[in-house]
Amino acid sequence: MTQTTSDAHILVSMTYISRANPDMSHETLSEILKQAQENNALNAITGMLIFNNQYFLQTIEGSRSQINHLLRCLLKDERHYDLQLLETRELKSREWSRWSMDLASPAMDNTALYLKYSTTTDFNPYLLSAESIRRLIAEFK
Template sequence: MTNTTLEPHILVSMTYVSRANPDMSAEEFSAILQQAQENNTVNAITGMLIFNNNYFLQTIEGSRAQINHLLDALIADQRHYDLQLIETRELRCREWSRWAMNYASPTKENAALYLKYSTTVNFNPYLLSAESVRGLMSELSQ
C-alpha cells in the first residue's frame, strides 16, 4: 500500500464485519494484528478491532484514499470471507487517534456489553447496527 497521507483527502471512517477463515491459528492472528499496527502507523490509519476466532469487527479511519486502498486489500485477503460494510462516513476528527489498531476480544467478563448492544450475549457482529457497533467499541476501549 502506498503512503498517500501527504495528499489532501477527506477524513473517513469505515466499519466492516467478516468471518475468519476456520484454519486461522492464534499465531496467524497475532501476526495479522502486528502487521496491521505497523502498516497503519506508516499510512496514518487508526482504528479498533474486535476478534473472537469467528468474526472480525473493525473500524478504521484515515484519508479516503488510504481507506479505499485498504478496503481493496481486505476484499482480496483469503484469511477472512463474507466481508460486509456496516458503515462508511466522513469524520470531523478521529475517534481512535490513540491507536494504530486498538484490539479487544469478547470475554465472559464483557458479555453484558453484547447484551446491551444486541439481542444476545453471544458476539455476532452481523446482528449489530452501526450505532451499536460505535457504542460497543467505545465501551470496550475504555
C-alpha cells in the same frame, strides 16, 4: 500509495465485519495485528479490531484514499471472508488517534456488554445494527 491533494485532508471512518476462516490460529491473529500496526502507522490509519475466533469487527480511520486502498486489500485477504461494509463516514477528528490498531478479544466478562446492544449474550456482529456496533466499539475505548 500516494495521496492526491484533493483527498489528503478528508478524514473518514470505515467499519466492517467479516468471518474468520475456520483454521484461524492465534499465531495468524498475532500476524494480522502486527502487520496492521506497522502498515497503519506508515499510512496514518488508526482504529480498533474486535475478534472472537469467528468474527472480525473493525473500525479504521484515515484519509479517504488510504481507507479505500486498505478496503481493496481486505477484500483480497484470504484469512477472512463474507466481508460486509457497515458504515463509511467523514470525521471531523479521529476517534482512535492513540492506536495504529488496538485489539479487543471478547471474553465472558463482556456478556452484559453484548446484551446491552444485542438480543444475545454472544458476540456476533452480523446480528447488530451499525448504530449498535458504533456504540459497542465505543465501549471498548
